[in-house]
Amino acid sequence: MINQIYRLVSARQFELSYKDRSLQGEEIIVRPTHLSICAADQRYYTGRRGAKAMRQKLPMALIHEGIGEVAYDPKHEIPVGTRVVMVPNTPTEDDPYIAENYLRSSRFRSSGYDGFMQDYVFLKRDRIVPLPEHVCPNVASFTELVTITTHALSRFEQKAIKRRGRFGVWGDGNLGYITCLILKYMYPDCHVTIFGKTQYKLDHFTFVDEAIFINEIPENYEIDHAIECAGGKGSQYAIDQMIDIIKPEGAICLLGVSEFPVEINTRMVLEKGLTLIGSSRSGSLDFQRTVNLYKKYPEIPEYLSTLVGNVTRVESVQDITRAFEEDLSRSWGKSVMEWKI
């Protein structure tokens, strides 16, 4: 069959290309239905990702957050129409110590490999996870972003000291919201504080124990562990504050992506004996765990619906551009594309 792929060819410029695909292979074919725009996609769309990466990775279909319906399973095991979340990471080898999303040989969609902006996505059998019916498709579309948190917290469990008292999360956006929410379900007895910049954003964090403006942190305020979800220029300022108020031997989970190297006060990292845990992307198991959380706590997808921002029906390349431009003008929530192209 001829598959249509919608690729970014240069900043703000999408083009349609065609690829011949065989139906005789092993892969399951999924028709995308709802796709969600990540901050990483916007760095490519706007060209902020940097000239070198743009040159190396484009042309490329964007989007690594999305759900779809099974259109064809060559083994006829998964019924046509099954609603699934698609896993963007594709490992090419196994390693007993290194998780699939950290293997340099893995292929991550929309970072050097075509993402989900295609008519049909061809996926290995272990790269799809069926979704429970109760989860609204707009919310389900950004499940990948939720897996970033579940993955980071599973690393935190493996690597941090065992004290579980007070968590601080920096970043009053999508990832900060998701992280605070999952923390409250995974550690119901713990105190969770969101550190942010903007009142109307912090107002959405109804389930946290405390919300604090980053320029109004009370003196002698302490936390046991910190999670950085700010990214960009804000990362450095956030990490500085974390190092200041975290107790000795605490863990700092770094999730925010920055295009530029950030300075870290290593003297205090050493003096306090802190553990810095970097966390990027996620693997198939994280998707399964996240969907299990949706099943166990149906309130989680309900809370996540607060993040559904712009929903754009996409029927043409122009609609894709419109969705990306509208996403840039929003300051709260996720942009979802109903994929009708």
Ligand SMILES: NC(=O)C1=CN([C@@H]2O[C@H](COP(=O)(O)OP(=O)(O)OC[C@H]3O[C@@H](n4cnc5c(N)ncnc54)[C@H](OP(=O)(O)O)[C@@H]3O)[C@@H](O)[C@H]2O)C=CC1
């Ligand atoms: N590790 C991974 O695998 C992944 C990482 N990410 C990254 O996570 C980051 C956040 O993504 P997302 O939540 O979608 O983006 P958002 O823009 O929705 O959220 C970031 C929020 O942090 C706020 N902020 C900026 N500086 C600070 C600060 N010093 N302290 C507290 N809050 C601050 C921003 O406010 P304002 O806008 O007013 O500056 C904004 O509200 C991005 O860098 C993204 O690329 C995303 C997905 C996966």
Ligand SMILES: O=C(CO)[C@H](O)[C@H](O)COP(=O)(O)O
């Ligand atoms: O968003 C992400 C995962 O959900 C990551 O930040 C993204 O994969 C980073 O990739 P790149 O190097 O292409 O910016």
Ligand SMILES: [Zn+2]
């Ligand atoms: Zn992402």
